[in-house]
Amino acid sequence: MNLDHLRNEIDSLDSEIVKLLNKRINVVLEIGEEKKKAGAEVYVPSRERAVFEKIKALNQGPLPDEAAHAIYREIMSAALALETEMKIAYLGPEATFTHQAARNKFGVSVDYISTSTISEVFNCVQNRTADYGVVPVENSTEGAVTHTFDQFATTPLKICAEIYLPISLTLLSNQPSNEINLIFSKQEVFGQCRSWLTANMPNVKLSPVESTTKAVQLAIETPGAAAIASVMASDMYNVDVLAENIQDMQGNTTRFLIIGQEYSAPTGADKTSIVFGVKHKVGALYDALSVFKADNINMTKIESRPSRNKAWEYYFFVDIDGHADDPEVARALDELQEHCTLMTVLGSYPKAET
Ligand SMILES: C=C(O[C@@H]1C=C(C(=O)O)C=C[C@H]1O)C(=O)O
Numbered sequence: 097m098n099l100d101h102l103r104n105e106i107d108s109l110d111s112e113i114v115k116l117l118n119k120r121i122n123v124v125l126e127i128g129e130e131k132k133k134a135g136a137e138v139y140v141p142s143r144e145r146a147v148f149e150k151i152k153a154l155n156q157g158p159l160p161d162e163a164a165h166a167i168y169r170e171i172m173s174a175a176l177a178l179e180t181e182m183k184i185a186y187l188g189p190e191a192t193f194t195h196q197a198a199r200n201k202f203g204v205s206v207d208y209i210s211t212s213t214i215s216e217v218f219n220c221v222q223n224r225t226a227d228y229g230v231v232p233v234e235n236s237t238e239g240a241v242t243h244t245f246d247q248f249a250t251t252p253l254k255i256c257a258e259i260y261l262p263i264s265l266t267l268l269s270n271q272p273s274n275e276i277n278l279i280f281s282k283q284e285v286f287g288q289c290r291s292w293l294t295a296n297m298p299n300v301k302l303s304p305v306e307s308t309t310k311a312v313q314l315a316i317e318t319p320g321a322a323a324i325a326s327v328m329a330s331d332m333y334n335v336d337v338l339a340e341n342i343q344d345m346q347g348n349t350t351r352f353l354i355i356g357q358e359y360s361a362p363t364g365a366d367k368t369s370i371v372f373g374v375k376h377k378v379g380a381l382y383d384a385l386s387v388f389k390a391d392n393i394n395m396t397k398i399e400s401r402p403s404r405n406k407a408w409e410y411y412f413f414v415d416i417d418g419h420a421d422d423p424e425v426a427r428a429l430d431e432l433q434e435h436c437t438l439m440t441v442l443g444s445y446p447k448a449e450t
Pocket residue numbers: 123124127128138139140141143144147171172175
């Protein structure tokens with residue numbers, strides 16, 4: 097029978113694939129040994145990026161590129177977990193969008209540590225309870241996550257990668273829509289689906305809680321309640337989806353940063369994040385920023401935060417295109433230093449797709 101023949105073919109392909117996967121893992125483990133001898137980091141975001149790009153170029157279909165990416169994410173995750181007890185701290189609890197971002201970056205095989213605050217993520221990495229940390233830094237609708245910026249003003253840790261995660265909001269409950277009279281979620285999340293709620297759930301009470309995961313837990317135990325959270329929370333807590341994609345702005349995206357002990361190596365498409373302070377005098381910020389124009393460097397972001405040292409003194413957080421080791425960036429940063437009371441390179445890392 098033709099079906100049997102085709103299934104035999106699949107069996108023999110699978111046997112090749114599994115052999116090749118293990119062969120690949122053995123090479124990764126050898127590389128890991130070399131790195132340990134040299135005292136180098138096991139996880140290398142710049143090399144991972146090159147692997148993903150190579151796979152995309154090799155893939156002739158019909159396998160979609162997203163599927164090839166997801167498969168390779170897990171292949172690399174499994175190898176990393178075998179190489180070392182890789183631990184990733186993230187702003188939890190489980191099933192938050194930060195958890196989702198962390199899993200997109202590191203896969204399911206590594207160990208995760210859920211924390212309840214952003215500063216705890218930084219502490220875990222600093223005291224080496226975790227190898228890397230994942231924190232939210234900015235949402236396209238809501239703006240900066242100020243707690244994260246404030247941590248960067250003083251941390252010795254480095255940004256070694258970034259992730260953009262489309263935020264799709266989901267209404268979850270095990271009770272039918274017409275029985276819902278109370279919705280739990282984070283305050284910011286209500287802000288992101290205000291119009292949908294007004295149109296579809298006009299008489300429902302909104303109750304803000306500290307995380308979308310907490311919202312799901314409360315929705316499960318409260319009669320007549322639902323939660324707005326991620327689809328991942330629906331799987332993890334076994335709650336039904338009542339409505340999907342209820343955010344008012346399609347394209348609602350959050351940017352997350354991976355923090356670790358070291359910068360990433362240059363890839364040719366990098367971003368550098370810095371923090372600096374300037375003297376309180378006319379034109380100080382203008383003079384500082386003019387170094388980027390002079391060296392033809394594109395600035396992609398600026399954020400100011402109170403310094404927390406002195407009233408009305410500010411720190412400026414700036415992202416620029418390029419790597420701190422690129423000659424023109426290095427030159428601009430040297431020049432910038434001369435205009436600043438303080439200047440720290442927070443990290444150079446592969447630029448992620450938005
Ligand atoms: C194998 C390496 O180490 C890790 C594993 C990778 C992989 O599985 O391809 C890629 C980068 C690193 O995170 C390497 O640096 O080449």
